[in-house]
Structures are given as C-alpha cells and as structure tokens.
Amino acid sequence: MRVKTEEKRQAIVDAAFQVFCEVGFERASMSEIAARAGGSKATLYSYFESKDLMFADVMMAAAEEAKVATELLKTSLPIRETLLRFGKHYLAATLKPQILAVRRLANHEGGRSHVGALFYERGPKVGWQMVTDFLQQALDGGQLRSCNADVATAHLRGLYEAELLELCLLGVPADTSSRNIAKVVQRAVDVFLAAYGPTDKGDAAA
Template identity: 45%
Template sequence: MATEVFLERGYEATSMSEIATRVGGSKATLYNYFASKEELFLVVMKGWAQERMMQAFGSLVPGGDLAVTLQTFGEHFLKNVLTPDLLVVRGIVMGEGPRSGMGKMFLENGPALGWEQLAGFLEGEMEAGRLRPGKPLRAALHLINLLEADFLELFITGVADLPGDEQIVESVTEAVRVFLHGYSKTR
C-alpha cells in the first residue's frame, strides 16, 4: 500500500498518516517499524525495484553467446527501467536526494547492487577472455549508460512517449554493438 501512495502522490505530498490509514493501522504503529517517512520510502522502493529488476539481472548467465546474453539483459533492463512508475520513483529520488541522504541510500541499496551484479558478470567474461581486461564496474556503468542513452532523459522529463518493444530491441542492439566494440578482445 505504501508503494501506491508514494507513486500516486509523490514523496513530499505523502504523509505517514495517509499510509497508516490505507494499510488499516495507526501512525504510531507505522513509526514502530520505520523511524521516518524517508526510511519507509527507501525500504518500500528498494524491495519494489529489486523485484522488478530481478529478471534482467537474472539473465546474466556466463559462458554463453555474450552478445545474445547482453541483448537479453538489455531488453529486460530497459522494459523495467522505462516503466512509468519506476520513472516516478527515479524522479522522486532525484528531487529529494540533494536535500537529504535519500539519494545516496537509494543508490547504494538499489541501482548500485545491480551495477555490482553486472560488474561481476563482466569480470567473469574478462577473466574468461571474452572481453578485454578492464575495470568491471566501469564497464558495467558504460553498458548501463549506453542502454539508457536513447530514452531516459526524454521519458523522465515527459518529452517523449515510452518506446515500443521494437524500439527497445533496436536501441539495445546498437548499445550492445557499441559496448562490444569497445570491450571486445578481438578489436
């Protein structure tokens, strides 16, 4: 229920009283579990985002066709990252983050965990000789940024409509091609 309230109303407009009312409990009970609205937001959004991204990061299986694996990962990743509700969450964190520790806590407990998982996969591919040696976390961030490059800013700002599956496939194909051009051992 708290997730829905944050997504509907945004962080600032959401109150602990409203969340307590929606879940059918008291505000005091809510504060027994969470010290602040910020803590509740982070816990709720972390679980929600992890559930959404599990499929994408779960597709990173070592030893197969690397281009196909990265394509599958990229498509799952973008289909989750570009949902309207996840864009709302990112907007909340970006807006609130500079005023509090929320941005850092969200980053460390959400996206950074995925980046580390991707970095671990890429490190294995580097060690197996399928990618040139390098800094795995930097490579992971390069890939994430290439995947998001065509869409993210446009959708966070509301300038463009969400892409269809065909646009996502095309964009991911190009991002993977550029990534492998930079990181392939055979270049």
C-alpha cells in the same frame, strides 16, 4: 499485539508510494500514509523504523522488476546474447511509468536529503554490482579485452539508457515498444563490444 502480515506491509508500501509521488519526501506525513493504508502511525512504525527507511524500501519495491533482469546474467550463453537479453529486460522495466516515477523521486530527493543516496546504496548499487561481477567474469574468461569492470559497467548502463531514458523522464513522446527497445539495445551492445570486445587472441588473453 497485532501480527505483521505481508498484505498489510504491501498496503503501506502502496500508500507511501502514492504520497511520496504527490508531495515528495519532506512533505509526506506518516499520518497521511497511515490514513491511506488504513491504519495508525504506530502500525507504520512497527513495519518501518523511520520515514527514511520507508522511503528507501518503497522505492526498492517499486523498482524490483528492473533488478530481476540481473538473473539473466546467470547463464553460459555468449556474452553478446547475454547482454542483449539482459538489456531488453532492463530497459523495458526501467521505462515503465512506475519505475520512471521512482527515478524522478530519487533524483529530486538526492539534491535535498540523504534518502536518495540511501535508495542507491540499497537498490541500484546492488543490482549494478552484479553486472560488474558478470563483466569481470567475462574479462577473466577472455570474452572482453583488459579493462576496469566498474568503468565498463558504467559505460554499458549509459549505452542502454542513452536513446530513451531522458526523453521518458522528461515526458517527451518516445517509442518504447518492445520492437524499438530491442533495436536500441542492439545498438548499445554493438557499441559496447566495439569498445570492450577482444580484437584478437592477444587482447583476449591480456
């Protein structure tokens, strides 16, 4: 019996990502993925129980960098500075070509099969729940006015992505330099705190 290795698993993930991007989930064959990874279908199934789970894991692996940004929420810095740091790392990762490819794939498959939802449950949902937990702590600590933390998270995500994401997804030329991303994030956080930041001590304690 062959021993599983992380190197082989990564080779499968890389090959699967290429095939999914080229032909989509439905048309992707395990035989083609195995051929590109330099193995057999039996090897693939020893690492992944199904093509569905492979798709979700491949998408999550490709998007891992965007999730790493949530570690920046574990800080005692003021909320504005924390949201700025988190936003710059999140948006920079999200706008990278590989991550954009993941988003396009997830959107495409979401209207055709359940694998888009599977990816969401195992990936973005987990990361954004960490943001919700952070905002709830800020709310409990009086750094935000009384609000629904889940709704506030959705608004924050929308503000971070509002200026650049759609353009990049559609292939429209856009300034994704670190300098411009910093400006975009600053505007997003300004709007977010204008809506959710406490206006006075009464709001903060509410």
